[in-house]
Amino acid sequence: MEELRVTSGGQLGPIDSSRVPRYAGAATFARLPRLDQVEHAEVAVVGVPFDSGVSYRPGARFGGNAIREASRLLRPYNPALDVSPFERVQVADAGDMAVNPFNIGEAIETVQQNALDLTANGTRLVTLGGDHTIALPLLRAATERAGSPVAMLHFDAHLDTWDTYFGAEYTHGTPFRRAVEEGILDTEAISHVGTRGPLYGVRDLEDDRRFGFGIVTSSDVYRKGVDEIVDQLRSRIGSRPLYVSVDIDVLDPAHAPGTGTPEAGGITSRELLEILRGLRGLNLVGADVVEVAPAYDHAEMTGVAASHVAYDLVTLLADTLTPGTPATTTPEDQ
Template sequence: MSKSNAQFQPLDSGLVPRFAGLPTFMRLPIARPDEVDIALVGVPFDGGTTNRTGARHGPREIRNQSSLVRRVHHVTGLSPFDRIKAGDCGDAPINPLDLMESLDRIRDFFAQIHAARTRPLTAGGDHLITLPILRALASKGPVGLIHFDAHSDTYDSFFGNRYNHGTPFRRAIEEGLLDPKRMIQIGIRGAISDASNYDFARDAGVRIVFIEEFAERGVKPVMDEARKLVGDKPTYVTFDIDALDPSIAPGTGTPEIGGITTREAQALVRLLDGIDIIGADLVEVSPPLDPTGATALAGATLMFELLCVMASSAGRN
């Protein structure tokens, strides 16, 4: 462990029990973005939710469940906390009564992180939060996207509103934040409201991998395609917890049966290693819909997997 990383270490569970201490992400110290390489942050916002709410409570419960995260990855042997400096940089400010103001506040918060040359790893919040994050990180040109989800989130509007958790990636393409030809969506499934629902994404060039294709081809072939598609250019990663089967992760606003297992999800994320990840998020955990905490634990564990691949890539630069 280098001296520069010494202050950015998780609490030692042999000295401070996991149920004690401040409930920060992975028991890391509270930090400013300019002090760390990767900023773990929360966006407690679900103003873009169209049905079952509660994702505003996601960051707090993911922090709580992340107390179970340990230091060293059991497969790679990597301790991300020794490779890079990471800290809990708090929550983005939001206004629960004003959606558009919240989007601006979230964008400005992440613009400060980006200006500090720090990469964010974010806990949501509903999936609309990815739009203002991309506005901050892709201000100089479109980036690629690897997107794990049950839904494409490229619809045009709901209830006459163009800004909700079903529309962020359509808006991001329209705003020039994403290169649709460097976008892949994995795990898409479930009945749709209209046969034309995927037309925008397909016409734009987005690669959609439905769950049936994923099940037939398997983890590695799909991720080989994803890696080839985004190449070595800057890429954002977003993981909607409803990509997982609701028997495993019931605490989410729009569950769809027939989903990805947690073991498959871990394997998918591990194969992001080496990609130029400019930021990542884990969204749509709704703790009120899962009092057991299992959904938030899955979210916290996948955030650790994301931290590991982001730290691994940083170590090779």
């Protein structure tokens, strides 16, 4: 079947929703072209259907496609940032990485190598998880591409700096402890945002401080407000290469019930989006949105929230990138 796409600014854009109903056709992210349909993409959205590192409810392996389905409703102009990301740069859906669900070590190596392959020609990634285990190999790849340890903002209800679970060093609760140990994070510019809930003990916080993390709790966001939090984060990050990792459970379960380890008292989807938009102009080099588990999602609320988070991250990347070689277009798009 002929694809009826919007072409603007020399970029091959989404399926034209004025001619093809949003519920029809393949569910790529925001109905964008596949990576193999363009010559080059400045930004690629890629899925990692992997959740073998979870410690409670499984199902995040289905998160990427749930986000893609919800993203059918996204539109090409982002008024909050006054940017048309799909017009400014070529954005494409790179599909899913094929990772081993039975071997966490091999899966981590696969994600790292795939991320390096996808970014070899300057493409920036927004990755859809999948559980938070995948952040470690994505950070390894981002650091290699940046040529130095990267700053990181970690949006999550949890610290994810624990040592082991059942003796396992690589799980969704340990990636950032491993990242600090490996020296791939700039420990003067890392922070959690939205943390809350009970911990195993005060040592969790002591270890976290020792690793260099700042902590912005969900209560801090509520009491101080978004603008003060944004100023605090921007001051901490400065001009360093920045990676943003968003566990969707940073949101209150009222906004994101479809996740594996929900915690009461979270931030709202509005607060999360406004904080992300406040990062505009920083040197964003990559991002992920993880832990969407659609089996627990009521009325696709979590998928919708995650699709908007991913869209704003794509927009932030597009806003800072210089457009490259225009994508090829089909005759009907010219």
